[in-house]
Each structure stands twice: as structure tokens, then as C-alpha cells.
Amino acid sequence: MRSRLAIRMQVLSFAALAAAIPAVAQERAIEFPDVDGYGTFAVDLHTHSVFSDGVVWPIIRMQESERDGLALMAVTEHLEYQPWREDIPHPDRNRSYVVASEYAAEAESEVIVVNGAEITRSMPPGHVNAVFISDANALLVESSGADYMIRLRPSTPEEQAASEREARQAIEAANGQNAFVFWNHPNWPAQRPDGVAKLTDMHRELIADGLLHGIEVANGDFYSAESLQIALDNDLAILGVSDVHYLIDWDYTPHAGGHRTATLVFAEERTAESIKEALHANRTVAWFGNWLIGREDALMPLLEASLQLTKVERSAGDKLIDIRLSNMSDAAFDLRVTSGHRFNGPPSTMRVEPHSDLDLAISGETRTSFEMAFEVLNAITAPETHPTLRLAVEVPSQ
Numbered sequence: 280m281r282s283r284l285a286i287r288m289q290v291l292s293f294a295a296l297a298a299a300i301p302a303v304a305q306e307r308a309i310e311f312p313d314v315d316g317y318g319t320f321a322v323d324l325h326t327h328s329v330f331s332d333g334v335v336w337p338i339i340r341m342q343e344s345e346r347d348g349l350a351l352m353a354v355t356e357h358l359e360y361q362p363w364r365e366d367i368p369h370p371d372r373n374r375s376y377v378v379a380s381e382y383a384a385e386a387e388s389e390v391i392v393v394n395g396a397e398i399t400r401s402m403p404p405g406h407v408n409a410v411f412i413s414d415a416n417a418l419l420v421e422s423s424g425a426d427y428m429i430r431l432r433p434s435t436p437e438e439q440a441a442s443e444r445e446a447r448q449a450i451e452a453a454n455g456q457n458a459f460v461f462w463n464h465p466n467w468p469a470q471r472p473d474g475v476a477k478l479t480d481m482h483r484e485l486i487a488d489g490l491l492h493g494i495e496v497a498n499g500d501f502y503s504a505e506s507l508q509i510a511l512d513n514d515l516a517i518l519g520v521s522d523v524h525y526l527i528d529w530d531y532t533p534h535a536g537g538h539r540t541a542t543l544v545f546a547e548e549r550t551a552e553s554i555k556e557a558l559h560a561n562r563t564v565a566w567f568g569n570w571l572i573g574r575e576d577a578l579m580p581l582l583e584a585s586l587q588l589t590k591v592e593r594s595a596g597d598k599l600i601d602i603r604l605s606n607m608s609d610a611a612f613d614l615r616v617t618s619g620h621r622f623n624g625p626p627s628t629m630r631v632e633p634h635s636d637l638d639l640a641i642s643g644e645t646r647t648s649f650e651m652a653f654e655v656l657n658a659i660t661a662p663e664t665h666p667t668l669r670l671a672v673e674v675p676s677q
């Protein structure tokens with residue numbers, strides 16, 4: 280491998296190498312169409328750097344986000360967990376955000392970076408992210424004599440009670456800064472050995488008091504049906520996040536068609552304020568693997584914008600109706616026809632590849648005005664529930 284790279288370095292000038300980067304960046308950028316009335320923005324609200332337990336400098340996090348075409352990235356270091364603190368002391372919990380935002384200003388980055396923190400506790404409440412905060416240091420609650428491992432793994436009921444009290448204080452402080460606050464990886468096996476997310480009384484109180492606004496339904500390569508149900512039952516925003524610690528390239532192989540787990544937000548403008556408003560209004564869809572996970576009212580406009588009928592005509596010489604389904608998005612749509620239509624072509628299930636067309640010839644349809652219905656198998660509106668996309672078809676007279 281090393282010798283092959285050396286040869287490539289010889290034949291490629293530095294200018295050619297530099298010029299190659301934007302093309303790669305463009306290819307891997309997350310791309311979904313805008314919906315009626317809103318722009319569609321990809322955001323990642325959960326990232327780590329060396330300032331907590333990540334292994335890269337914050338500038339690399341920003342450059343990955345640029346390549347992924349994110350509109351916004353939150354810097355969310357663990358408040359209470361700093362495994363590299365012997366080597367990288369950082370009493371100032373805002374330092375990581377400052378490094379990332381200085382880079383963003385100097386590089387005139389397209390990515391909006393917002394400050395955040397991961398309040399890191401045993402269950403309950405588990406890990407909780409606060410984003411759009413103004414001062415991470417103000418969320419740090421120092422308990423007398425307790426070191427940070429006690430906060431993570433309390434061993435007595437007293438330590439657990441203290442941890443819950445401090446977590447509540449940190450969450451209240453974040454809300455005092457008008458943060459958007461969400462529950463991280465509620466199904467994490469380290470805290471839920473059966474992998475099933477469950478609400479506790481503490482979570483119910485936080486939700487009832489308006490202090491918890493969202494929940495991770497997808498984190499890295501985890502999806503939780505129970506978290507999705509908790510979001511629907513409690514009016515929480517549905518979120519997908521990378522929670523990246525290493526490199527996006529290694530975890531998600533974007534050069535091979537992969538993408539980081541992220542959230543698509545439907546906002547009026549590409550600004551931090553507008554994206555925050557949309558998060559509080561639950562206008563979100565989690566983008567995880569090839570799945571789009573969201574409430575029906577947020578997901579359907581995205582499906583309608585993504586999958587469009589771009590051709591309808593009676594084919595010459597026979598009585599088939601030729602239609603073209605065009606996919607304007609990064610998702611590969613897996614469809615199942617539920618309107619009873621049949622095709623001279625694929626059977627009842629089919630795939631429309633990303634940014635591609637699928638031509639179908641409908642057989643046995645004599646009407647000139649009708650509706651087609653497709654269950655979208657890679658979209659999820661509730662556990663084990665896939666939405667139906669309806670397309671009105673008008674066949675022009677010849």
C-alpha cells in the first residue's frame with residue numbers, strides 16, 4: 280500500500296491533490312430536496328473530540344461536517360468524562376467549541392457550529408445532551424469530594440441520588456441558557472443490558488417540566504423502536520446522531536456510499552436560530568442507514584419532494600401507461616405497490632436508487648385519472664409502521 284501511495288504522490292501535483300478534495304466532498308454530501316415551505320438541512324447534534332473521549336482535534340470534526348454537507352454541527356463533549364485529561368488538561372469546558380468556531384470563522388465554513396455538552400450520568404437519566412448553550416462551564420455541578428467516575432458509576436443509593444440531583448441541576452442550567460435538550464442513546468446496552476429504552480420517573484418529570492425536548496432514535500449504528508415510541512408518546516423531537524469519536528470515514532465509509540447518522544431538519548432559514556426553532560417544533564427526520572424515521576407530518580412532505588412522477592404517457596402502439604418515478608434524494612426507496620397496479624416489468628416491490636429514475640409500464644389500467652399508492656418500506660413513522668405515498672396520475676390524451 281505504501282509504495283502505491285508513493286507512486287501516486289509522484290504523478291499527482293499538489294494542485295491536483297487540492298483540486299480533488301471538493302469533488303470528493305460534493306459526492307459524499309448528504310442531499311435531500313427542500314420541502315414545501317422549508318429548507319431541508321442535515322445536522323449532527325452529537326460529536327466528540329479529544330476534549331472529552333474523542334480521538335481527533337475539533338478542526339477535523341468541522342472538516343468532516345463540511346464534506347458531509349451539514350448545515351450545523353454541535354460540539355458535545357462529555358462534561359464529566361475526560362480520559363485524556365493527563366495529556367490535554369481543559370478546565371474550560373467551552374474550549375472545544377472555541378477551537379471549532381475559530382476555525383469556522385477563519386475558513387469561512389459553510390457549517391454552523393453550536394456549543395453543547397453531554398451531561399454524563401448513570402441511568403437515570405443516562406446521558407443527556409444540551410445544545411445551543413452559551414456556557415458549558417455553568418452546567419458543571421461539582422459534588423463535594425466525588426470524582427467523575429462516581430458520577431458515572433455510583434455504587435450506593437446515596438451516590439445515585441446525588442448523581443440524579445446534580446443531573447437535574449445541570450439540565451435546569453442548560454434550560455436557563457435556552458438550550459435544546461435531548462436524551463442520548465436510551466437503549467445503550469451499557470445502561471440498558473436488554474437494549475430496550477424505558478422511561479423512568481425522572482424522565483417523566485423532566486418531560487412534564489418542559490426540560491427535555493428530544494430523544495435519539497438512532498445513534499451511530501443503533502436504532503431503538505422503543506425510543507421512537509417514547510418520542511411519539513411524549514411529543515419529543517425524533518433525532519439521529521453520529522456520536523462520532525473516531526473518524527466519520529472509518530465509521531461510515533462515505534467514499535463507499537455510506538453516510539453518518541444525522542437528523543434532517545425542516546427550517547425556514549439556514550441559521551442556528553431557525554434550526555433550533557424547527558427542532559423545538561419537532562420538524563425532524565432521522566437519517567440512519569437507508570431508513571428515514573420521523574413523524575408522519577414531517578416525513579410525508581420529504582417523501583413527496585424526494586419521489587416524484589416526472590413522466591406519464593400512454594405508450595404508442597399498445598395500451599400500457601408509461602410512468603417515470605424520479606428520486607431526488609440520497610435514500611434508495613424500497614416500494615411496495617398497494618393500489619393494485621401491475622407492471623410489465625417489476626413485480627409488486629421495487630427499488631428506486633438514489634438520484635435515479637425508475638421507468639414503469641402499467642398494464643391493464645383503462646382510466647386516465649387515478650391514484651397510485653406505494654408503501655415506503657425504508658421509511659418509518661412508528662415502530663413497524665411504514666407510510667404510504669400516494670401519487671395522482673393524469674394520463675394526457677394523445
Ligand SMILES: [Zn+2]
Nearest residue numbers: 397406463464
Ligand atoms: Zn453518551
Ligand SMILES: [Zn+2]
Nearest residue numbers: 325327397522
Ligand atoms: Zn456521546
